[in-house]
Amino acid sequence: xxxxxxHLLTETRRFAPSAxxxxxAVADRxxxxxxxxxxxxxxxxxxxxxxxxxxxxxxxxWSNPPFAEWFxxxxxxxAYNCLDRHVEAGNGERVALRWEGEPGDQRTVTxxxxxxxxxxxANVLTDLGVERGDRVAIYLPMIPxxxxxxxxxxxIGAVHSVVFGGFSADSLRARIDDAGAKVVITADGGWRKGxxxxxxxxxxxALADRNGSGIQxxxxxxxxxxxxxxxxxxxxxxxxxxxxxxxxxxxxxEAEAFPAETPLFILYTSGTTGKPKGILHTxxxxxxxxxxxxxxxxxxxxxxxxYWCTADIGWxxxxxxxxxxxxxxxxxxxxxxGTPDTPHPGRWWELxxxxxxxxxxxxxxxxxxxxxxxxxxxxxFDLSSLRLLGSVGEPINPEAWVWYREIIGAxxxxxxxxxxxxxxxxxxxxxxxxxxxxxxxxxQVPLPGVSIAVVDDQGEPVGNGSGGLLxxxxxxxSMLRGIWGDPDRYRETYWEKFADKGxxxxxxxxxxxxxxxxxxxxxxxxxxxxxxxxxxxxEIESALVGHEGVAEAAVVGASDETxxxxxxxxxxIKSRYLKQKGVEGLGDELRTWVGAQIGPIARPRxxxxxGELPKTRSGKIMRRLxxxxxxxxxxxxxxxxxxxxxxxxxxxxxx
Ligand code: 6R9
Numbered sequence: 001x002x003x004x005x006x007h008l009l010t011e012t013r014r015f016a017p018s019a020x021x022x023x024x025a026v027a028d029r030x031x032x033x034x035x036x037x038x039x040x041x042x043x044x045x046x047x048x049x050x051x052x053x054x055x056x057x058x059x060x061x062w063s064n065p066p067f068a069e070w071f072x073x074x075x076x077x078x079a080y081n082c083l084d085r086h087v088e089a090g091n092g093e094r095v096a097l098r099w100e101g102e103p104g105d106q107r108t109v110t111x112x113x114x115x116x117x118x119x120x121x122a123n124v125l126t127d128l129g130v131e132r133g134d135r136v137a138i139y140l141p142m143i144p145x146x147x148x149x150x151x152x153x154x155x156i157g158a159v160h161s162v163v164f165g166g167f168s169a170d171s172l173r174a175r176i177d178d179a180g181a182k183v184v185i186t187a188d189g190g191w192r193k194g195x196x197x198x199x200x201x202x203x204x205x206a207l208a209d210r211n212g213s214g215i216q217x218x219x220x221x222x223x224x225x226x227x228x229x230x231x232x233x234x235x236x237x238x239x240x241x242x243x244x245x246x247x248x249x250x251x252x253x254e255a256e257a258f259p260a261e262t263p264l265f266i267l268y269t270s271g272t273t274g275k276p277k278g279i280l281h282t283x284x285x286x287x288x289x290x291x292x293x294x295x296x297x298x299x300x301x302x303x304x305x306x307y308w309c310t311a312d313i314g315w316x317x318x319x320x321x322x323x324x325x326x327x328x329x330x331x332x333x334x335x336x337x338g339t340p341d342t343p344h345p346g347r348w349w350e351l352x353x354x355x356x357x358x359x360x361x362x363x364x365x366x367x368x369x370x371x372x373x374x375x376x377x378x379x380x381f382d383l384s385s386l387r388l389l390g391s392v393g394e395p396i397n398p399e400a401w402v403w404y405r406e407i408i409g410a411x412x413x414x415x416x417x418x419x420x421x422x423x424x425x426x427x428x429x430x431x432x433x434x435x436x437x438x439x440x441x442x443x444q445v446p447l448p449g450v451s452i453a454v455v456d457d458q459g460e461p462v463g464n465g466s467g468g469l470l471x472x473x474x475x476x477x478s479m480l481r482g483i484w485g486d487p488d489r490y491r492e493t494y495w496e497k498f499a500d501k502g503x504x505x506x507x508x509x510x511x512x513x514x515x516x517x518x519x520x521x522x523x524x525x526x527x528x529x530x531x532x533x534x535x536x537x538x539e540i541e542s543a544l545v546g547h548e549g550v551a552e553a554a555v556v557g558a559s560d561e562t563x564x565x566x567x568x569x570x571x572x573i574k575s576r577y578l579k580q581k582g583v584e585g586l587g588d589e590l591r592t593w594v595g596a597q598i599g600p601i602a603r604p605r606x607x608x609x610x611g612e613l614p615k616t617r618s619g620k621i622m623r624r625l626x627x628x629x630x631x632x633x634x635x636x637x638x639x640x641x642x643x644x645x646x647x648x649x650x651x652x653x654x655x
Pocket of ligand 1: 269315316317391392393394395396417418419420421422423443506507508520522523529532533534
């Protein structure tokens with residue numbers, strides 16, 4: 001890793017903002033000065049851009065760390081801020097969502113229409129018994145109803161837990177159970193890669209008879225959007241069609257004011273253990289930073305821009321930069337249901353041309369896969385409407401950055417490489433377009449109001465030109481407020497490592513260059529980043545050992561040209577199983593198995609069947625060595641292994 005970063009640090013290309021971009025940019029240099037002079041006052045100013053039913057008088061309460069309160073005595077309604085207030089300001093006819101389905105069907109939803117739909121759905125949810133603080137699971141494709149569902153749940157002070165539609169029934173069940181969801185909102189199916197991918201059957205499976213499981217079913221109702229037109233089973237009394245209840249419901253619904261710290265959502269993300277963590281976000285601080293960062297980093301001019309963030313709402317990027325940020329700002333955005341290459345490899349570029357997209361925010365893995373296909377595909381389309389490009393989810397290598405700028409951005413648009421996490425809720429490190437001179441491959445500088453440092457194991461700053469661990473040194477408005485139901489794990493995971501300093505430990509390695517700019521080096525824990533999605537090695541290992549043939553498994557993230565990292569599994573097969581069934585086809589069977597257990601994104605790229613795994617004397621698997629094998633490198637230092645011969649055996653078996 002460090003040789004790779006040294007290579008990156010020799011990157012010397014610099015791109016100053018054009019005078020014309022700078023002249024119209026939302027951000028300016030003064031933001032840094034104001035935030036440096038009075039950090040809390042700066043965030044209070046940003047919060048006042050929202051509508052508060054009851055204005056706050058306190059900004060930050062950090063008297064009980066690591067549990068923060070922001071704007072604690074203020075009251076607001078998140079959905080009101082994203083909807084009604086734009087309608088009341090006379091912008092009801094502005095388009096909120098320009099939606100396109102994968103098969104090419106289209107819908108245009110104005111702020112007035114979206115407000116109306118959300119009010120009806122809020123009434124439906126209330127009639128179904130959903131009250132303030134109750135949890136609602138959302139398992140939907142990228143259709144306007146998905147956005148409406150999140151906002152309706154928020155409107156009544158309930159808490160949503162969006163589960164990515166690509167997750168399996170088992171993953172869905174674990175998330176429903178952990179949150180104790182009362183209602184699930186889903187669809188019959190959604191369009192993916194040219195066909196309907198069913199969703200309702202996974203919900204049925206997740207809620208199937210639990211006799212003997214010892215788990216009390218929390219779900220009372222399942223609300224189903226008709227999208228895929230696929231046949232679905234029906235549980236009378238439990239299941240309801242959206243089209244039977246939402247259009248009929250009253251569109252009169254007054255948004256109630258809730259305290260700023262009212263829980264807004266839980267979003268599960270992979271940690272270092274097998275059990276996903278339910279990251280909890282609350283209302284006022286989250287919405288403040290979501291709206292602010294979307295405005296200044298994405299340079300959103302709501303009257304004129306057509307903004308497109310390609311993330312699914314199943315991930316934090318979809319929460320903050322599809323639903324809450326842009327809608328709080330009253331922006332017009334494109335929402336697309338399908339995959340980038342269906343029905344043809346130029347589908348995204350076609351959408352940009354057709355809808356006149358001006359701001360485009362996507363992940364390095366997508367950019368690299370387009371690079372692989374070749375520039376002639378995007379060059380067939382008119383991309384001249386684009387004026388700003390963004391990147392999120394993993395480090396973007398300079399080659400991809402430069403390709404993105406040249407081929408997609410006409411060698412002209414600024415690129416913002418934005419570092420943040422599910423836990424941080426919103427962007428933390430990024431260039432400000434129109435202000436910062438950008439460097440390909442570096443996320444660069446903390447945003448105004450955000451305090452970060454790169455430190456050594458003792459929490460001491462490493463200084464320019466050195467590498468260490470990335471920490472956040474002061475609380476920020478959109479920070480996580482905890483892990484659902486597990487305050488101890490919250491403390492241990494993020495705050496214990498630098499407890500004496502009170503720093504938040506992000507789990508990422510980073511390096512400062514001579515200018516003090518930040519270069520992210522990837523995770524320092526057992527979390528992989530595959531196509532911008534976080535997966536834990538432990539979670540996949542536990543799925544593998546759940547297979548009848550597997551005795552032991554070790555999983556590593558190996559670097560991959562397209563997906564950033566790829567899942568590579570090393571498994572030891574039970575000898576009885578080997579005698580009876582042999583290894584023929586077993587690798588493929590295990591790949592499919594993991595896909596079914598967790599979801600297709602977790603499917604290993606390679607499965608190696610080995611006789612032994614490298615372990616330390618205390619029995620810890622040395623993943624570092626397996627990564628060397630998986631990446632085809634010479635195996636590193638093996639002196640701490642209990643059995644130093646084991647690596648040569650494994651290397652031979654892998655070949
Ligand atoms: C928003 C999101 C968080 C992890 C994070 C880091 C990696 C995200 C990055 C980046 C380098 C960037 N990451 N953005 N690494 N440069 N611009 O992706 O949230 O899914 O929770 O992942 O992703 O490793 O710790 P999440």
